[in-house]
Amino acid sequence: MSTKSAWIWRRAEWPDFTYDAQMTAPDLAEAYRMHGVVEGKAMAIGLGRTSQVALDALSDEVLATAAIEGVRLPLDVVRSSVMRRLGLTTSGPFDRQVDGLVEVINDATTAFDLPLDEDRLCRWQSALFPGGTSGIHRIAVGRYRDHDDPMQIVSATPGREVVHYEAPPSRDVPAQMKRFLTWFAKSSLAQALAPDGKPIDGFARAAIAHLWFESVHPFEDGNGRIGRAIVDMAMAQHLRQPVRLYSLSRQFLTYRSAYYDALNQAQRSNTDVTVWVQWFARQCTAACHEANHVIDQAIEKRWFWERHEGCKLHERQRRVLQRLLDDGDGGFLGGLNAEKYMKMTGVSKATATRDLSEMVAGGQLWCHGMGKAMRYYINVPGWSHGVTTER
Known part of the structure; x- marks a missing residue:
């Protein structure tokens, strides 16, 4: 696609997203099938919110969503934070930044029926930067960005920069976010309809929500982590399953370049997001395949100890x-x-x-x-x- 293509938010039809239900149906159906396999096995062996599989999945999500943005978190700190959040006893290390990210993800997946509004998003972003800094740089925390400079996603060395994406100007963010949050609230209802009058599939809604939020890029930093928390919330609203058994962020991290390429292509295209929804559904399927493997291992471990119980x-x-x-x-x-x-x-x-x-x-x-x-x-x-x- 030409690098001269208009950003998606400059399109006349923005943000009236559509997708071809017939073209996306096979990928969405496979994602639901694999999720059903994972959920069925988890129920069969009684994997609850504090099971080792759930603990590992939440820890993996925290590690991966941070690593996508180049933030490396210590595994022992993450695991102790997750254990505290799940009400388990631990004497492990404590870190405010890690605790903040764990709290954001946990809030998105367990309090999914509470409204997602500007205040909640700003509190999430504040939790990611408890000291008011990103690295050694002070940033706007707990509020939408308000700087005059363009919000750009840039790579390469100084003087040879490549602009992968440019978000709407800061002055437009409040109105853009108001429209997004209104859509997110309305589209979470049963039988919710897209602008074209057709029902929105739950996984497709999660994909659209992520693309829409990342395209607005409302905060000075932390947009990726918050955007993936929104995905978690949308999925939890649809599946009604607060117990995390898979890590979609781990899948995104494994194919990080493909993840950024898919987002970038969608942000340079029109509001027909069929290709993006297809890609997203395939990642959901892959994440469930990995979770299925982990649960199979848990079953094998349980059988082993049962065989040698005496x-x-x-x-x-x-x-x-x-x-x-x-x-x-x-x-x-x-x-x-x-x-x-x-x-x-x-x-x-x-x-x-x-x-x-x-x-x-x-x-x-x-x-x-x-x-x-x-x-x-x-x-x-x-x-x-x-x-x-x-x-």
Whole structure:
């Protein structure tokens, strides 16, 4: 597409977004199918809001939505913040900025029936920058941007800048946002209609909301994180599922260039956003595929412990087995041997050898090789660990 194309907000039809329901139907249907698979499995094994899968998914969303914008957050700080937010006991580290992002995402996904208005958005943005700065630079916090300079998305080195997008001038932001928030409120109602009189699909609505908000770019900083929180809120309103089991931001981060390209192309096009909705639906499907894999692993772990419920295992043996389960099929590089077991548990070689032999006899592990080449693997049906020799 030509770089000389008018920005989407300069189009005469802005912001009357439309999409081709027939063209988007296959991608949207697959997204719903995969979400149903994930939800069904989660219900079958009773994955609640404080389950390990939910905790990991929320942590991953926090890490990924920040990383998309180049903000690297420490995993231990994020996990402790998420645990506190879910009401779990933790003595982990605390950081106001991380806590703010966790609170924003949690608010979007659990209080999704409360109105989204200017005050709420401004409080979200304030939570992201508790010190009133982005890095070492002071920014407008808790209010829409009001600077006179153009709000541009720019890359490359000084003097050779590439303008990927230019948002509406700051003076137009209040009116632009009022229209967006009015649409968001009305379109959340059952049987909501688009300007062309056709019902808005819930996933398509989330895609449009994200594109619309990012196109206005109302804040001086934090627009991406808030825009993805709006996606979370729109999805939660539609699916009525406050328990997060997947991370859409992780999918966006994995294909970060494609994410920015898709947004950029939509922002340089007209208000027929069929291609953008198709791309968005495919990302939802991919995120659910990953969540499905994670839930399958949770099921396998549960089955493993149920099969060995009556076995008399030492606590150190249980810790090592859990580590092997968490690393997955072939994830524990090189397999387990006596030396690694000694380092992991702090026991002597004789104790390590005895512990490993007991777990082989009990069926928790299987072994391959001889002498110093002996390796031990967690015994989960279907897991080969890359070893082709039959056991």
